[in-house]
Amino acid sequence: MSIEVKELVKEYGTQKAVNGISFKVNKGEIVGFLGPNGAGKSTTMKIITGYAEADGGKALVCDMDVQSNPLAAKQKIGYLPESNALYYEMYVKEYLGFVADVHGIAEKPKRIEAVIAQVGLTPEAHKKISQLSKGYKQRVGLAAALLHDPEVLILDEPTSGLDPNQIIEIRNVIKELGKSKTVLFSSHIMQEVQAICDRVIIINKGTIVADDQLSQLQSKSTTATVQVQFKEALEAAWLERLPAALSVTKTEATSWQIESNDEEALRKQILAMAIEHNLNIVSLQSGNQSLEEVFRSLTS
Secondary structure, eight states: OEEEEEEEEEEETTEEEEEEEEEEOOOTTEEEEOOTSSHHHHHHHHHTSSSOOOEEEEEEEEEEETTSSSSHHTEEEEESSSSOOOOOOOHHHHHHHHHHHHHTOOOHHHHHHHHHHTTOOOGGTTTTTTGGHHHHHHHHHHHHTTTTOEEHHHHHSSTTTTOHHHHHHHHHHHHHHHHEEEEEEEOOOOHHHHHOSSEEEEEEETEEEEEHHHHHHHHOOOOOOEEEEEEOOHHHHHTSSSSEEEEEEEOOOSSSEEESSSSSHHHHHHHHHHHHTTOEEEEEEOOOHHHHHHHHHHOO
């Protein structure tokens, strides 16, 4: 087991930031670790990586207890924290050389060049870190996390500050890394989690409220989503008046997404409305709830 968390507890005064959570992540899994601000995500990640001590329970990495055997466990971990603290007055290669020395990496120049290319830092590799954009600073942090070729990657908001093209590049890097490593990462960008992960863990107020395959999470939802496209343009109020409609969202000029507790009743009501008002339905289909909708329902 690459990551195993057992009844983990972390308290700050009277507040339990992490309240007895347990989960496992296997080699070759890319798992999204989600939750609203203050839910306990970053605290859990800091405990797994040995940057914070638990008040109860255990965190194991590659079967090693992080608290009782921190140095050996950290050798197996690559960690990109949310804050991504860097030495701004150092050059990119100088900083990565410093990190390589800490890890005692052999063939240092060769490894640094390989990691720079892997995360797409080559065009900026000659600069001081202070001269880089936020997105490239994030890449430096990711390169540092990968430098010693760890078995486990803990990434806290790895695409923070990146533009859409950079996000796609880093997404592809993470997906490639997930073929041979264990990856646990948090993100507030739900589209990223859906694009990268098969499994999602959601934490809320220090407690895990969901841990399942993404497809299962979406199918277990108590509400259903129907997507309908008309030939004609119409007002949202027409659809909002349908008794089975909980919410109505316009997705394109004549396309709508409608949420309901009773999909069958909603479909019948849409058809009846179309007949009554002589509307032409181009398509009518079911759609799984988006991860964002599942997240809201579990954490609101």
